[in-house]
Amino acid sequence: MYEDELVEIAVEVDGEAAEAVVELFNRYNGGDWIEDSAAGEVSGGGAVVESTGYDDFGSPVPGEFRMLVKTYLKPGPRGRRTRRQIEEGLWRLSLLYPMPEPVARTVREEDWAHAWKRHYKPFRIGRRVLLTPAWEEPEPLPGDVVVRLEPGMAFGTGLHPTTRLCMAALEKWLRPGDAFLDIGTGSGVLSIAAAKLGAAPVWATDIDPLAIRAAKDNALRNETALSPDELHIEQGSVPAGQAGRFNVIAANILAEVLVGLFDCAYDNIPLAEPLAPGGHLILSGILEEKSGMVLSAAAPHGLKEVERRQEGDWVALVVRREHAG
Numbered sequence: 001m002y003e004d005e006l007v008e009i010a011v012e013v014d015g016e017a018a019e020a021v022v023e024l025f026n027r028y029n030g031g032d033w034i035e036d037s038a039a040g041e042v043s044g045g046g047a048v049v050e051s052t053g054y055d056d057f058g059s060p061v062p063g064e065f066r067m068l069v070k071t072y073l074k075p076g077p078r079g080r081r082t083r084r085q086i087e088e089g090l091w092r093l094s095l096l097y098p099m100p101e102p103v104a105r106t107v108r109e110e111d112w113a114h115a116w117k118r119h120y121k122p123f124r125i126g127r128r129v130l131l132t133p134a135w136e137e138p139e140p141l142p143g144d145v146v147v148r149l150e151p152g153m154a155f156g157t158g159l160h161p162t163t164r165l166c167m168a169a170l171e172k173w174l175r176p177g178d179a180f181l182d183i184g185t186g187s188g189v190l191s192i193a194a195a196k197l198g199a200a201p202v203w204a205t206d207i208d209p210l211a212i213r214a215a216k217d218n219a220l221r222n223e224t225a226l227s228p229d230e231l232h233i234e235q236g237s238v239p240a241g242q243a244g245r246f247n248v249i250a251a252n253i254l255a256e257v258l259v260g261l262f263d264c265a266y267d268n269i270p271l272a273e274p275l276a277p278g279g280h281l282i283l284s285g286i287l288e289e290k291s292g293m294v295l296s297a298a299a300p301h302g303l304k305e306v307e308r309r310q311e312g313d314w315v316a317l318v319v320r321r322e323h324a325g
């Protein structure tokens, strides 16, 4: 292998596995982005997502949509070690998500430099939200909302079905001027979209400090009309002292965590507390068979199901608070 060659590892996945594979590639082979290549510092580069099978409006076509997640490794001992870690990681993931064997091939570094940007393209989630890598100039349709994300370490690339379900529910229930709270914000994707859909104020929390950093960076990258007071991102979970304040709350976390947040299992403020009377709470990250458990935990707080969305095994529930309590 020559100095200017790289090993490409590619695996074909669906949206749910894509998020996990992207995370794996970023974890073991993250680091310098393509922008640093001028300094001769290209190592890692994380994950490249190449997807096909969209319709003319940029929405995935069921049955035709394909995603290939790739990463590129430098020659040398470090690259070989990383490759082993990645192959082991993929093997472990294949126990959770059915996926074909990864395919490895050698490519020229300069081809990679072009491929990287060529393949990470704007894509649509919900009806109006166009997710766009930071360096791309998307072509929005009238009424579209553009959300610029630097693919980072935080969950929330927009590839995962739970994020797409949340975004679709958000578009439906959020009205301009609504106060919006995003618990478990990850990359900040839902909060930034909400701000651009007219929500004010927007509060985002996450227990993971890396997520908070990514969300803040992504918020800066996206000029929203909100002042720093109105777009509030902080480490934590359900915020204290905000009873009845938010018209819409999204929490895309796992069913078990949502139940714990309703029941104050973590000595937390109850998930229902910050919701305004008549407000909507969007609950996602729920496997179908666990939806009953989440609804039972919501019921004692006066929250009733008003909508259910499903993609594969994943369900998002929208519950409403009919009265204060």
Ligand code: SAH
Pocket: 154, 155, 156, 157, 158, 162, 163, 166, 183, 184, 185, 186, 187, 188, 189, 190, 205, 206, 207, 208, 211, 236, 237, 238, 252, 253, 257
């Ligand atoms: N909102 C993003 C990211 C969802 S991933 C999206 O829809 O794509 C779930 C996030 O919840 C993770 O970033 C995780 O750190 C965070 N999280 C997990 N438990 C939490 C809790 N108890 N309170 C707040 N955030 C939590």
